Amino acid sequence: LSPGCEFLFPQAPTMFAQCSHNSASPVLLLVLLGCVLCPPAQASKSSEDIRCKCICPPYRNISGHIYNKNVSQKDCNCLHVVEPMPVPGNDVEAYCLLCECKYEERSTTTIKVIIIIYLSVVGALLLYMAFLVLVDPLIRKPDAYTHPLHNEEDSEDARSLAAVPTPAGARANTVLERVEGAQQRWKRQVQEQRKTVFDRHKMLS
Amino acid sequence: GFSSYNGGGMNGTSTMMDFLEEPLPGVGTYEDFNTIDWVREKSRDRDRHREITNRSKESTWALLHSVSDAFSGWLLMLLIGLLAGSLAGLIDISAHWMTDLKEGVCLAGFWFNHEHCCWKSNTTFTDRDKCPEWKSWSQLILGYGEGAFAYILNYFMYVIWALMFSLLAVLLVKGFAPYACGSGIPEIKTILSGFIIRGYLGKWTLVIKTITLVLAVSSGLSLGKEGPLVHVACCCGNILCHLFTKYRKNEAKRREVLSAAAAAGVSVAFGAPIGGVLFSLEEVSYYFPLKTLWRSFFAALVAAFTLRSINPFGNSRLVLFYVEFHLPWHLLELVPFILLGIFGGLWGAFFIRSNIAWCRRRKTTRLGKYPVLEVFVVTAITAILAFPNEYTRMSTSELISELFNDCGILDSSKLCEYVNDFNSTKGDDLPDRAAGPGVYTAMWQLALALIMKVFITIFTFGMKVPSGLFIPSMAVGAIAGRLLGVAVEQLAFYHHDWAIFSGWCSQGADCITPGLYAMVGAAACLGGVTRMTVSLVVIMFELTGGLEYIVPLMAAAMTSKWVADAIGREGIYDAHIRLNGYPFLEAKEEFSHKTRAMDVMRPRKNDPPLTVITQDSMSVEDVETIVTSTTYSGYPVVVSRASQRLVGFVLRRDLIISVENARKKQDGIVSTSVICFTDYCPPLPPSSPSVLKLRSILDLSPFTVTDETPMEIVVDIFRKLGLRQCLVTHNGKLLGIITKKDVLKHIAQMANQDPNSILFN
Numbered sequence: 016l017s018p019g020c021e022f023l024f025p026q027a028p029t030m031f032a033q034c035s036h037n038s039a040s041p042v043l044l045l046v047l048l049g050c051v052l053c054p055p056a057q058a059s060k061s062s063e064d065i066r067c068k069c070i071c072p073p074y075r076n077i078s079g080h081i082y083n084k085n086v087s088q089k090d091c092n093c094l095h096v097v098e099p100m101p102v103p104g105n106d107v108e109a110y111c112l113l114c115e116c117k118y119e120e121r122s123t124t125t126i127k128v129i130i131i132i133y134l135s136v137v138g139a140l141l142l143y144m145a146f147l148v149l150v151d152p153l154i155r156k157p158d159a160y161t162h163p164l165h166n167e168e169d170s171e172d173a174r175s176l177a178a179v180p181t182p183a184g185a186r187a188n189t190v191l192e193r194v195e196g197a198q199q200r201w202k203r204q205v206q207e208q209r210k211t212v213f214d215r216h217k218m219l220s
Numbered sequence: 221g222f223s224s225y226n227g228g229g230m231n232g233t234s235t236m237m238d239f240l241e242e243p244l245p246g247v248g249t250y251e252d253f254n255t256i257d258w259v260r261e262k263s264r265d266r267d268r269h270r271e272i273t274n275r276s277k278e279s280t281w282a283l284l285h286s287v288s289d290a291f292s293g294w295l296l297m298l299l300i301g302l303l304a305g306s307l308a309g310l311i312d313i314s315a316h317w318m319t320d321l322k323e324g325v326c327l328a329g330f331w332f333n334h335e336h337c338c339w340k341s342n343t344t345f346t347d348r349d350k351c352p353e354w355k356s357w358s359q360l361i362l363g364y365g366e367g368a369f370a371y372i373l374n375y376f377m378y379v380i381w382a383l384m385f386s387l388l389a390v391l392l393v394k395g396f397a398p399y400a401c402g403s404g405i406p407e408i409k410t411i412l413s414g415f416i417i418r419g420y421l422g423k424w425t426l427v428i429k430t431i432t433l434v435l436a437v438s439s440g441l442s443l444g445k446e447g448p449l450v451h452v453a454c455c456c457g458n459i460l461c462h463l464f465t466k467y468r469k470n471e472a473k474r475r476e477v478l479s480a481a482a483a484a485g486v487s488v489a490f491g492a493p494i495g496g497v498l499f500s501l502e503e504v505s506y507y508f509p510l511k512t513l514w515r516s517f518f519a520a521l522v523a524a525f526t527l528r529s530i531n532p533f534g535n536s537r538l539v540l541f542y543v544e545f546h547l548p549w550h551l552l553e554l555v556p557f558i559l560l561g562i563f564g565g566l567w568g569a570f571f572i573r574s575n576i577a578w579c580r581r582r583k584t585t586r587l588g589k590y591p592v593l594e595v596f597v598v599t600a601i602t603a604i605l606a607f608p609n610e611y612t613r614m615s616t617s618e619l620i621s622e623l624f625n626d627c628g629i630l631d632s633s634k635l636c637e638y639v640n641d642f643n644s645t646k647g648d649d650l651p652d653r654a655a656g657p658g659v660y661t662a663m664w665q666l667a668l669a670l671i672m673k674v675f676i677t678i679f680t681f682g683m684k685v686p687s688g689l690f691i692p693s694m695a696v697g698a699i700a701g702r703l704l705g706v707a708v709e710q711l712a713f714y715h716h717d718w719a720i721f722s723g724w725c726s727q728g729a730d731c732i733t734p735g736l737y738a739m740v741g742a743a744a745c746l747g748g749v750t751r752m753t754v755s756l757v758v759i760m761f762e763l764t765g766g767l768e769y770i771v772p773l774m775a776a777a778m779t780s781k782w783v784a785d786a787i788g789r790e791g792i793y794d795a796h797i798r799l800n801g802y803p804f805l806e807a808k809e810e811f812s813h814k815t816r817a818m819d820v821m822r823p824r825k826n827d828p829p830l831t832v833i834t835q836d837s838m839s840v841e842d843v844e845t846i847v848t849s850t851t852y853s854g855y856p857v858v859v860s861r862a863s864q865r866l867v868g869f870v871l872r873r874d875l876i877i878s879v880e881n882a883r884k885k886q887d888g889i890v891s892t893s894v895i896c897f898t899d900y901c902p903p904l905p906p907s908s909p910s911v912l913k914l915r916s917i918l919d920l921s922p923f924t925v926t927d928e929t930p931m932e933i934v935v936d937i938f939r940k941l942g943l944r945q946c947l948v949t950h951n952g953k954l955l956g957i958i959t960k961k962d963v964l965k966h967i968a969q970m971a972n973q974d975p976n977s978i979l980f981n
Binding site (some may be wrong): 066070071072073078079080081083100113115120121122123125126127129130133136137140141144145146148184201204205208209211212216217218219220 | 239311313315317329331332336339342343345355391392394395396397398401402407417419424427428431434463530531577580582583584588591609628629682684799800812831
């Protein structure tokens, strides 16, 4: 499933753009959820990922030392891990009292997958932003700028009516037209949000 | 009441299949930046539930449908917990890695941070933190790591990385989801009280907030990720609600889910499920029915469990600064704990005042026009000031972890450089010792770090990147606590023969734990800023894993809350709500003035009379004129203008949609058609156009009060029932209307605040 996730993510922004309240978005979301959850579930515990680490401080004339050993959590104590024991038999207990043993485990696969997912999403977003800023104004026809500047009251009612989903009707929309329509709607939404937050400072001071 | 979705509301008079029986799409939904009508939503849900229960006796399929409907809530909680936990794991691991990226890179695999890079290598005891696989930037570029030039290069790379991260964060926020900035908790509080902000909990906001939160935290800015994690969890909740009809269509049920999601968010932030539920109950939610309590706990538990199985920190803990010591404390130590509480309260009040002043300046002056530049400058200042001091260079969570830590034999940090006398050590239990030179250096470095954090957080919280407040406040408190703890420890060591110490702190005993002071200080500062009470104590004791420290934590939290409340009444989130003018009706304050409903209602004495619609004598054209010439969000419907006897209340949005739809779809509806809101419309001459029946959109049970009702009761009604508007009658005749905005303005006026600051409708 992980290669599928790598493939899915570069197209995710476009896919997000075309999702309205239809059934595609819950399915996409569940797939996303699966992609996020499955790497940890798949993470196999290689032997390098478990260890018991014992740190022993300097004792009398013996210098401090760190001991690592791959043992289970039950056996993670001084007696099993510290080998060879630097002190003679009757001193072992006193020495072991000073040592601190901790059981640690990690999953390198999880870390690798998560970092790679994160970097690819950031990369995809950067590419999309570059596309929107540089390429989009060139290929889009200039008549997209015809909607007039109207004041708030008008736009609220117009928006409230526009928000009512129009019946499907018999208009045959190609996939490209639908994606473009969704993208235009999303861009308008972001513009509205930007005006509210950055320009008018109405929200989120 | 309202007609239910399946048309079961009309009493059998609907022999003709009226086109308007089926609710039109859009009727019953709300516009952006409006308040929902809780009563209507709750009654709709009850109707739907009744319908399903009645139908379930008919067939097995209907029975299965009713069972699945009952379980859908629990399934939704499970999904929310899973998604919130996974996203928190992603955020934790990525933030941990990127924070270390500012200092160097791991050659064994670039995705490892410093700690994981050195996991496999054999380190010696004296050089426990260094390993050959981890290269700092100067080592990578120049080949050597020591010396002045290497230091300058490290400094330069640190600042460059910090600037890159924060610039990327603010550009992503500005470009894709402007709602993703800030903490999110004030807006979520407002949403949960019934306000609609479309897009605030949407998909893009979720993605951008997750990504930019990691960037903002990694850039070294003085902010935390707990508040934004609540926003992320609520976004997950909102998005997953769309999978279930029951929650998608009903705003009140959705808010129950959002309360549970907020609990899951805090639970993964602190690894504290119970604390998360209490935080949601105390701070974030408005209406919290008991059913939500159990479900929130379930969601929080699932989220915590998911995060634990991802195991971001390698030690099966959910927070970096989990501590587990159980050393005793003495009753006399309550004095310094209360001092820490007073410090926390003073700092909280100071922070709130200055942060609100700075945010107000950002809103009103030209400073707000340059958000990207502001982020750049603040990051540059933070990075340049932070690098020289080791305690500000490390990430704030690591700093808190080190401050909470009790010094053992094996700790090699500067803070634990006490003068050791190995002959007197028995086992690993260390007594109170004299401070070595390392401790003195650490003390003044920590003092500088404290001053820097106190001031820089004021300018950081509220910037246009996701920013949380919990971690910086805890850091300030932890530093203050540790300083006080070490001071008390040294006092006890050098003067163990004083009367106050001799009883319980003999020489060679381990009596003072500076780590505990740091914990108590953190709790005090967090309580002073957010004014949390129960949830704070529960979160802190879930963090420390034991009940021993409940009394010090409670003492400090209570003291800080009392001190802070004496100076300023509001916590940081309420202060931000008031700053932004959100229509949030404060549930905790008492309204104690003697005004009456007639003083607050509209229209006032000299205003034009109330705009009403008659039940069966207005034409479509008249109604359209009224709707276009006024901007009210609803109109009362009366029997006739002469009598002004109330029939019901109709919402503007529903009216517009129905009339538009009727003009297009129904034949015979023209501008002179009469609109009839009743069951039995008056007979008209046969030549007149057909009647438009709008009975289904009329609310037949609007709330009314008389004009002599005291405002205390009116405010109470608005709070408890979640009303949007309330009609005022006099001797049975309709006199005026009170909306929630009027109530808020009135409260603001009574408190001598500016009533025009209530912005939204």
